[in-house]
Amino acid sequence: MTRKTFTRARRSRLLSATAVLAVGALALSGCGQREGDSEASSTIDYWLWDTQQLPAYQQCADLFEQQHPEYNVNITQTGWDDYWQRLTAGFLAGTGPDVFINHPSRYPQYADLEVLLPLDEQDATANQQASDYQDGLMELWTGSDGHRYGSPKDWDSIALFYNSDYLADGGVSPEELGSLEWNPEDGGSFEAAIAHLTVDDNGVRGDEPGFDKDNVAVYGLGLSDPGGGNTGQGQWGSFANGAGWEVTDEPFWGTEYNYDDPALHETLDWYFGLSDKGYMPKYGQFNQDDGTLSQLMSGSVAVVSDGSWMVPAYSSSENFEVGTARMPTGPDGTAPSTMSGVADSISADADNPEAAAEFVAFMGSQECQSVVAEAGVVFPARTDSVERTEEIWTEQGFDTSAFTDPVEEGDAFFLPITSHGADVAALTIPAFQEIWADRPPSAEVLDRINPAINDLFIADKEAEDADSGN
Missing domain, CATH: 3.40.190.10 (Periplasmic binding protein-like II)
Structure with missing residues (x-):
């Protein structure tokens, strides 16, 4: 399946909303260019910004490839500030990722610009259960139109x-x-x-x-x-x-x-x-x-x-x-x-939406989230994986109750x-x-x-x- 193209209206809205990044978009327009339809259809380009989390997600990607030998996951890590500029440039030039880690402060605009694929409409991600994740995370990533645009990865x-x-x-x-x-x-x-x-x-x-x-x-x-x-x-x-x-x-x-x-x-x-x-x-x-x-x-x-x-x-x-x-x-x-908590989102122009959704579903699974928990870098989104991270941090001398008690007692509040x-x-x-x-x-x-x-x-x-x- 080849990369879909932006509608004229959608590209116009994105250009209007991100005019400040126009120069950067031109400079980065060649980044991540696919070499051909055959390679693009079997390669899932995955972008993230956090170097601390990269090893755990690379391990998850390797596990996914073992279970799905027909796919190859290519991970690109970019620092926070450059990440969003490069991502927007990729949307403009049609060279962005298939799947990327998204932030609550960013996704509403991307959803409004129709550059995200609704996960509730993809077979692999449609049946993800809110009860498997920390309370509120699924709601956090549900847009004003009722569609879900992110698969929870962690919470903080x-x-x-x-x-x-x-x-x-x-x-x-x-x-x-x-x-x-x-x-x-x-x-x-x-x-x-x-x-x-x-x-x-x-x-x-x-x-x-x-x-x-x-x-x-x-x-x-x-x-x-x-x-x-x-x-x-x-x-x-x-x-x-x-x-x-x-x-x-x-x-x-x-x-x-x-x-x-x-x-x-x-x-x-x-x-x-x-x-x-x-x-x-x-x-x-x-x-x-x-x-x-x-x-x-x-x-x-x-x-x-x-x-x-x-x-x-x-x-x-x-x-x-x-x-x-x-x-x-x-x-x-x-x-x-x-x-708050970040999530995996799928680009509306993903080369192979089905493959991208399968990868996103795996990244939100208990198998991958256990790997994240064992890395001890964040609280995993899944409730069945958090305890291991708590154990690791406690062994390091950190009182995890400082973070978890407000959540358990109902005193935590989500960013708007x-x-x-x-x-x-x-x-x-x-x-x-x-x-x-x-x-x-x-x-x-x-x-x-x-x-x-x-x-x-x-x-x-x-x-x-x-x-x-x-």
Whole structure:
């Protein structure tokens, strides 16, 4: 079966939505070019971005080839930023993958552009059962049209990672760190602990007289990722949710964002205010590309919040032991954690959709997910495989309950899935950077952009009404 071609309308929409990548698309248009129909029909091109997960998925691909000798799986790994540019370029040029690892923040736009194949319409993937996977993952990857566009691969949540030496020096036990509370008025016991773990160049702690906030040797709490992105996933998102903030009016496919919620404003003013007090780095103080991992590993900070997918990276520490603790309890009495998970998607222009679907079904099977679990790099999506990863991480000294308890107790919340994700990110990411860098009141910045975001969905509704004649 040969590669299908884009309809003129679909290519036009993709070009319009990704005009910023046009130059990159031209430069990459030759990447991954197939050599012929015969080879293309038997080769499944599979793309991913994570080097840590590559060995496990290569092992799964090898197992698939053993069971399906008529197919060959060709895996291409590309770093996160280049990955999405190359993927979009591949869609434009017709040289993209058959199957690729997709992200919740990206797939709604791809689904709208009709470049994804509905998995519920493919024989091999139509009968995948939601009960086999972590609660909510199947729903996460179900589009607004009711079709499923991803086969879950893993799930993640957020917790605190800490330098055990710094905790011991400060007299803060791991149990204490994992049972703190916060509020937007004075920061509660969490801010008190972060202040105590902060040490200036003269050895004075953040809660002691004479602390010099302008010359800090060790910050209590690290921060990077340009202000946490548009949802604060690994940064302030869990705090805001614990204060009662919901990103959108519905968990999935909402049509109204709540960046004008006072609960969010109070959270952000307190959170970024920690940098004013010297307990957290100021904007631009560290290379943002390095992330909180480098801040903790270099000894520059005592505690960071980060995702479970980063456990293997933190476990590589040679100078001190890294531990994990649960996020603090918020004003609403819960200790929430943002939750997400990636999935395998099939390109609408896959050379051989049947083969691609068979491969995707295998990657989501218990056989492959057991391989992923044994690698100990992420929590597998399947519930029958998670326990092995927990065992491996526990053996490495990581308290996995910091990640799993919020999920088991119903305190975890999924990142929102909506249309216009790229537009929302384009408006909000600079706004959160501004709040961190220049420290204006959050309401002053976010109340200005929230109507512009929600106008996108109002325009959609008006267009639908016009099409239906209402």
